[in-house]
Amino acid sequence: MKAGLHSPQTLMIRKLDSIFPLSAEERQALQGLPVQVTLFKADQDIVRIGDRPSQCCVLLEGFTQVYKLTAEGKRQIMALHVPGDIPDLQSLHLKVLDNSVATICPCTLGFIQHEDMRRVCERYPRIAAAFWRETLVDASIFREWLLNIGRREAYTRLAHFLCEFLVRLKVVGLVEDDTFDLPITQVELADAIATSNVHVNRVLQAMRANGLIQTRGTQVIVPDWERLKEEGEFDPLYLHLQQEGDA
Amino acid sequence: MSLTHQPVRVNTGFEEEGVLVFDERHRLVAVLVRLSDRNEVAPGQWFLEAGFGPLSGASYPAFADLDVAQEWISRRLALRV
Numbered sequence: 273m274k275a276g277l278h279s280p281q282t283l284m285i286r287k288l289d290s291i292f293p294l295s296a297e298e299r300q301a302l303q304g305l306p307v308q309v310t311l312f313k314a315d316q317d318i319v320r321i322g323d324r325p326s327q328c329c330v331l332l333e334g335f336t337q338v339y340k341l342t343a344e345g346k347r348q349i350m351a352l353h354v355p356g357d358i359p360d361l362q363s364l365h366l367k368v369l370d371n372s373v374a375t376i377c378p379c380t381l382g383f384i385q386h387e388d389m390r391r392v393c394e395r396y397p398r399i400a401a402a403f404w405r406e407t408l409v410d411a412s413i414f415r416e417w418l419l420n421i422g423r424r425e426a427y428t429r430l431a432h433f434l435c436e437f438l439v440r441l442k443v444v445g446l447v448e449d450d451t452f453d454l455p456i457t458q459v460e461l462a463d464a465i466a467t468s469n470v471h472v473n474r475v476l477q478a479m480r481a482n483g484l485i486q487t488r489g490t491q492v493i494v495p496d497w498e499r500l501k502e503e504g505e506f507d508p509l510y511l512h513l514q515q516e517g518d519a
Numbered sequence: 520m521s522l523t524h525q526p527v528r529v530n531t532g533f534e535e536e537g538v539l540v541f542d543e544r545h546r547l548v549a550v551l552v553r554l555s556d557r558n559e560v561a562p563g564q565w566f567l568e569a570g571f572g573p574l575s576g577a578s579y580p581a582f583a584d585l586d587v588a589q590e591w592i593s594r595r596l597a598l599r600v
Contacts, residue, residue: 477533
């Protein structure tokens with residue numbers, strides 16, 4: 273279950289493969305990408321808005337957040353990324369970053385130089401297509417989040433958020449017995465689903481009381497997946513998984 | 520700015536004790552709720568459950584007691600008038 277046991281490239285390949293099946297040769301090419309592995313503490317910026325990165329990072333262990341701040345300093349978390357994701361993949365084609373990416377918990381990241389990624393994309397057009405598809409799926413997730421935080425009740429919103437997480441973590445093998453690790457604070461959850469930490473706490477308590485979830489430290493247990501899906505109005509279509517992402 | 524308040528029962532699903540806060544022209548500007556002791560974020564504190572006019576869209580602060588809450592509301596209202 274520990275992501276750290278894989279080679280740095282394996283998780284990325286597994287993730288890409290889940291949305292765009294790759295040939296053995298293409299996997300081999302990705303496996304050969306030079307990756308510089310770096311450890312980050314919790315709540316650390318990896319890249320900031322306005323940066324001009326010359327590399328992308330693959331998340332190997334932990335969770336990261338994409339965020340922006342209002343002038344007043346209020347934070348909106350626009351996306352969370354799970355191991356195997358490339359949270360700043362857009363920097364390969366957009367020179368200046370328009371959002372920041374920070375760690376939620378201690379993370380292991382693998383940095384790949386843009387020039388190495390470009391080289392592999394030129395040689396293997398289907399890998400370029402896979403990366404393109406990955407950014408399109410990211411955009412689809414942003415659209416779903418917009419609907420979720422803009423139009424759903426807090427209870428449904430959080431249930432939807434948990435459903436998405438469970439499915440995405442399952443893809444990279446990080447769910448065991450309907451249990452996954454979610455080391456996120458209630459403040460961060462509030463900033464992700466656009467409500468207050470007080471509301472998040474009420475909703476979590478209600479979900480626990482209704483038997484929708486159980487929590488043990490940072491672990492979330494989902495005893496009844498069908499029920500959680502129903503409560504969260506969750507349809508995994510927008511994740512565009514090749515194999516149906518039904519948990 | 521002198522504010523007044525009036526006790527009210529609020530159904531948040533978890534709490535009931537609340538106050539309506541009025542400005543000097545007796546207009547409702549906020550609803551404060553005393554959070555349940557079981558709340559894990561700010562047990563027993565006063566929470567700005569709803570704000571109107573200049574207080575709408577405010578971030579969601581919680582306060583140690585009613586006086587602190589009203590002071591904060593006064594300051595926010597004074598900024599916008």
